């Protein structure tokens with residue numbers, strides 16, 4: 798798979814280096830979030846067959862939004878929903894590679910770095926997690 802993301806940085810001519818740094822940082826985060834969305838779409842295209850019978854023929858049943866917290870911020874992924882034309886099974890082509898989230902919304906690496914109401918790094922958002930919940934119900938929010 799290969800895709801590209803275009804980055805446009807707008808900085809006032811009189812901006813000082815701190816303002817430039819902030820603008821570039823935010824554009825970089827936006828590019829990373831867009832790249833992840835494109836990666837999801839590309840992976841869905843590669844996993845279009847029905848997981849039940851293997852048929853490549855399915856109909857779209859729209860999309861469902863899935864919020865994922867990553868090291869570069871919150872990404873809302875539009876996951877495709879399909880219905881197999883052969884066996885009628887409903888499936889989401891992206892389900893397999895999101896399985897690592899175990900029903901939660903935090904990527905494994907962000908989860909390892911997360912601290913209770915702590916800043917996890919200069920490129921990471923401030924997040925609040927509820928670590929005592931079972932993995933399937935665990936959620937984190939951006940603060």
Ligand SMILES: [Zn+2]
Pocket residue numbers: 847848849850851852881882883884885886
């Ligand atoms: Zn099927």
